[in-house]
Amino acid sequence: MKKQLSLLLVITLVGALLAGCGKNGNSSSEGAENKEQEEGGYYTLEELAVEYPQAMDKPNIMPTKVKPDTPVRIAILGYATNPYWVGLQETGEVVKNTLENVVEGAEVDWIIIGEDFAAQKHIATLETAIAKQYDVILTPVVDDGVVPMLEKAMSQGITIGTYVAESPGVKETDRFALFGQDVDNSGKEAGKFLNEKLGGKGKIGFITGSFGVTSFEQRMEGAKSELDPAIEILGPYENSDQAEKSYSITKDMVTAAPDLNAVYVVSGGVHGACRAIEELGLEDQVAVVGFDLTSENIENLEKGTMAATVADSAFAQLFDLAMASYNYEVTGEETPQKEMWTELFVITPENLSEYASN
């Protein structure tokens, strides 16, 4: 009996010791981890010395100071269709410099998908990125046809983040986060501006890049939802993102409707519409509304050949997404929401100086 009691006591003591050590060990490692986090924290904008293009482009998310064991490999996919994407590519360079040379925690590659929004090209680019076994792939998604490839990437443990816009099917996946423009809302902002400008009546010509591209369709539908029923819509007509086609379509629309009040371009190539209106001397009659704060749009706003552009901070959305996905890979930190919408700005000739300067 004594022996059994002793044995029980020893077992209990050993068990208690082991449990205590383990807990202490965990506490030690947690403590070490907390201490590391406290010592780490996040970089500041000043420490990173990030140069952002315009005042509205100030980024919000900073990278963690916790160092990963091996560099996080990040691929940023982008298009080359118009100057908006040139700006994003420059943002990609800033992200690369920040994470590689300042933070020294990642390897970043910018990969061009193509010069048009064809889903097949996007799929091929994603396949290549998956084969190269990146840890993170950041990409815009304009076509649900790409979703199966995104799911394939995620099934292989690759973190997928989307920026600029994503087609509806992507939301059903397990992607990390979307940092982008709520294209439906951006269309609504444009629609509100147009409705107010026209006083709830008149004619608007719609120009899209390509039929069937989800983000273009959402911009058009978003705008239509804000327009008074008395407003007549001409089109939409395709311009393939080309200024020359916007130019000729706009001239034809003015012929069809000499009392045309506005031209709404949801894709690239709005410069052509501005040029047509300028040539016809109709700046006071026809309001041209487009998207993005490109150098051409700034010039057209200054000249008065463009009435408004709906813009967001392309720089901030990609920079913030890149930093958030880097933090997720290093510390497991998630974003507050799965959809992080960038602020939208309706920029007119009157308020241009607030946005087009750093």
Place this chain on the structure above:
Amino acid sequence: MENVRKSGQKIIKMREFPSEAALIALFILLSILSPNFLGVNNLMNMAKQAAVIGLVAMGETFVLISGEVDLSVGAMLGFCGVMAAVLWQAGMPPAVILICVLCIGAISASISALLIVRLKLAAFAVTLGMMSILKGAMLVITGGFQLKYESPLAVLGHGYLGKVPYGVVLLFILLICFYILLKKTPFGRRVFATGSNATAARISGISTGKIKIICFAITGMLCGLGGLLMSGSVLSAGASTGIGYENDIVAACVIGGTTLKGGEGSIVGAVIGSFLLGTVKNGFVLLNLGASWQLVATGSIIVLSIIIDSIKNKSYTTG
């Protein structure tokens, strides 16, 4: 009466007749349906848009008659437009820009031709490859930006001689020149001979390879001119300039009566074809019809043209 009947038969037998008739019918229809169609401004706008297609379609006609095809014309159009902008930004005077752009077009097309003729490669594949190369080059050169082009030469794209756009004036002057070249000169006869039966042409002493290279070079130069017009209209050129235009250009040739098998074709028909396509596009906007049906309409016109041409050829053969 007999003379009238014979004249009528002669007109109907013309290669360009189906496209001419279609254009006239479309004009009548649109002038009834849209009060603004026959306005001078609208007709000149339409002509200005058709001029670029018409110019390059004339060159493409030479290539098609010679028995080949050039699918890179759209990209070449854009590339030449971009190069015009680059040269202007480098401070080149208008005359230098004009000569350089025409040479760039001619050289690009001649490279394709040399590969086709010397290495006996399929024109479809070679020009498809050239199209990708030129598209890529445009991306590399522009970096995705729209390059400004404000040379005095840009007036070709947006200026007017009275009420007529300079582009349209150029088109008709060159139409006359190339019509004479194709129909009235030994060179033109050699182009037809090369396309009809290359072997027989070679045996009879025609240097078919040289003929084809010249045809491609003509197309390239006209792409250069078209690029100047296109960039001049919007005072800029970008990575997407001209992309996709090859569809309309080849379509204009086919609609105008040029066959894809070689040996038959019409410069005048190609220009009529370009105006027919331009009128269709204009009509869709004027009548506010669904633009997605425009492609259906264009495709239908092409198929109809080929059917009519085939029926005509069979009736001549069977008497």
